[in-house]
């Protein structure tokens with residue numbers, strides 16, 4: 389993507405040390421590595437778009453604690469604002485200039501967070517993305533009660549499962565299975581799916597018969613679609629406009645309606661998945677689509693066999709992360 393995108397400098401955020409150190413330094417290729425955050429000495433206070441000041445020459449590492457002692461490898465700085473969202477905001481804010489002088493937001497988590505109730509309640513990016521752990525910061529140092537977990541997407545990479553509350557209701561009408569699925573974004577401090585435009589959330593509904601064979605299925609997809617002059621979905625660097633933004637803002641909910649030809653008895657399976665990119669972008673970039681589960685509901689229906697837990701409709705099931 390970097391080679392194809394000739395109009396934007398990608399390194400500012402993806403390899404922030406590129407312009408700051410000797411070009412032969414191997415640390416540059418590590419991208420958003422330890423130094424990229426821990427050498428930040430200051431972030432502008434008025435944080436519509438925070439600006440970073442790095443302190444590489446003094447070899448000082450900054451972090452939220454101020455009791456660190458200099459060691460043989462590096463000196464210690466003091467930066468309590470490492471727990472503020474503005475530390476993340478500068479890189480997690482990115483718009484592309486357009487020919488007509490306007491700009492197209494690409495990465496927008498920080499602005500979305502600022503517009504959400506999470507910024508009012510003081511829940512920073514770190515509170516969700518770097519939850520506290522009790523551990524040593526380094527061998528020989530004192531145990532800290534709060535050492536941010538550095539997985540960023542959860543220790544097991546499963547933070548996507550915490551984003552949505554799923555409420556599924558099903559009933560029958562004229563022989564059809566009528567299903568409503570509500571997705572509530574209660575777990576993310578920004579729109580879902582967040583991140584790179586083209587990410588998607590897919591809601592799949594299937595009616596299985598008693599042997600577990602799919603008899604009917606339907607799906608809906610939401611996300612953000614950026615297009616070129618011809619209206620085709622393209623990677624962000626080639627985009628000229630936003631065609632659709634159907635993402636679910638923080639604290640908001642979206643309802644999807646389905647109608648399936650259903651067997652008399654069986655089970656209804658509702659599957660919500662995160663997708664790394666739309667099929668159109670996957671084709672344009674030649675990169676496979678990756679999927680992760682965001683939650684699942686199974687609802688048996690019909691055939692009154694109480695021992696097996698079969699149930700009659702209508703029914704509502706709520707899945708919380």
Ligand code: HEC
Pocket residue numbers: 420421422423424425426451452453454456470471475514515518525526532534535536538
């Ligand atoms: C994207 C930014 C970012 C990157 C990259 C990053 N950190 Fe951190 N680090 C933080 C933040 C933010 C905190 C404070 C978290 C909190 O307490 O809520 C932190 C805390 C720490 C602490 C505890 C600070 C203290 O004073 O004891 C250590 C140690 C640390 N990081 C080491 C590392 C190392 C080593 C790497 C590379 C392997 C790394 N970090 C990469 C942002 C980052």
Ligand code: HEC
Pocket residue numbers: 400401402404420424425475476477479480513514517518540541
């Ligand atoms: C120096 C710029 C920079 C800073 C500061 C920064 N990020 Fe990032 N972050 C990035 C870039 C670039 C990526 C995309 C990296 C990639 O996928 O190659 C990223 C990716 C992420 C991801 C997705 C990771 C994944 O595994 O998919 C999360 C979550 C994230 N950042 C959270 C944070 C948080 C929280 C902070 C503040 C503590 C922060 N970032 C600070 C540049 C930054």
Ligand code: HEC
Pocket residue numbers: 473476477480497498499501506511512513514515516517547548549550551574575576577578579580581582583584587
């Ligand atoms: C209330 C918890 C919460 C807060 C606050 C929060 N996030 Fe997230 N974030 C999530 C969850 C849950 C996901 C997974 C859902 C998704 O990918 O949209 C996520 C996903 C992400 C991703 C992944 C994008 C991708 O697809 O790789 C990035 C980047 C990110 N957040 C950055 C931030 C930044 C920057 C902030 C602060 C400005 C922030 N988040 C605040 C919970 C939170």
Ligand code: HEC
Pocket residue numbers: 389390393396397398399400401402478479480481482483495582583584625
């Ligand atoms: C102002 C900062 C900034 C600039 C400039 C920037 N990016 Fe990013 N980019 C980010 C952040 C932050 C993320 C993480 C959000 C996410 O995971 O979706 C990201 C994510 C990405 C991802 C998704 C990575 C993944 O793991 O899925 C790709 C690909 C990407 N950027 C490509 C580029 C290219 C190519 C350029 C230059 C044309 C560029 N970016 C310029 C901040 C930036």
